[in-house]
Amino acid sequence: xxxxxxxxxxxxxxxxxxxxxxxxxxxxxxxxxxxxxxxxxxxxxxxxxxxxxxxxxxxxxxxxxxxxxxxxxxxxxxxxxxxxxxxxxxxxxxxxxxxxxxxxxxxxxxxxx
Amino acid sequence: xxxxxxxxxxxxxxxxxxxxxxxxxxxxxxxxxxxxxxxxxxxxxxxxxxxxxxxxxxxxxxxxxxxxxxxxxxxxxxxxxxxxxxxxxxxxxxxxxxxxxxxxxxxxxxxxx
Numbered sequence: 001x002x003x004x005x006x007x008x009x010x011x012x013x014x015x016x017x018x019x020x021x022x023x024x025x026x027x028x029x030x031x032x033x034x035x036x037x038x039x040x041x042x043x044x045x046x047x048x049x050x051x052x053x054x055x056x057x058x059x060x061x062x063x064x065x066x067x068x069x070x071x072x073x074x075x076x077x078x079x080x081x082x083x084x085x086x087x088x089x090x091x092x093x094x095x096x097x098x099x100x101x102x103x104x105x106x107x108x109x110x111x112x113x
Numbered sequence: 114x115x116x117x118x119x120x121x122x123x124x125x126x127x128x129x130x131x132x133x134x135x136x137x138x139x140x141x142x143x144x145x146x147x148x149x150x151x152x153x154x155x156x157x158x159x160x161x162x163x164x165x166x167x168x169x170x171x172x173x174x175x176x177x178x179x180x181x182x183x184x185x186x187x188x189x190x191x192x193x194x195x196x197x198x199x200x201x202x203x204x205x206x207x208x209x210x211x212x213x214x215x216x217x218x219x220x221x222x223x224x225x226x
Binding site for chain 1: 117146148155156157168169207215216217219
């Protein structure tokens with residue numbers, strides 16, 4: 001069965017600091033990967049996705065992620081965070097041929113002004 | 114384009130009762146999935162429907178059921194409610210069954226007392 005690990009439960013950063021959130025998955029076949037964000041009181045929104053091609057994926061709001069197949073990783077990065085990035089971030093993998101998403105436990109990001 | 118709409122937004126029920134939650138997907142989307150979100154377990158997959166057929170089911174007891182109608186709208190039902198069913202129930206829709214992103218609704222917050 002697929003699994004997704006997010007090792008950071010809660011990350012606290014000051015504004016302008018750089019961000020890297022870890023995501024590791026266990027699946028040996030063709031991999032699609034997503035990062036979703038849930039701002040306080042809002043619905044889950046897609047930040048970025050990887051289906052194939054360039055392993056460096058750029059998403060919305062200045063976020064990017066790099067798919068490293070040899071490390072089974074898809075870490076999320078942002079060079080300079082803002083207070084408005086305070087949210088919970090989820091890494092997810094869909095089951096092949098379906099929309100059954102397996103989510104990581106999530107990483108809560110708190111950005112201090 | 115309207116997003117995924119879930120009704121009601123909030124529900125309070127007592128143990129032993131049953132509840133029905135509704136999800137209207139984005140127009141044209143035929144795939145609908147349901148997730149349960151709790152602080153302890155995170156986001157867990159409940160079911161996936163495509164063209165009125167249940168394609169996948171998560172590891173939940175039989176008290177949890179769902180269906181999808183010909184207009185792609187979906188409902189989920191929980192019978193004999195338990196305190197542990199208190200959660201945010203999220204619905205997601207997507208255009209195809211795979212290789213496209215899932216769009217999430219705001220969720221229904223169910224509290225069982």
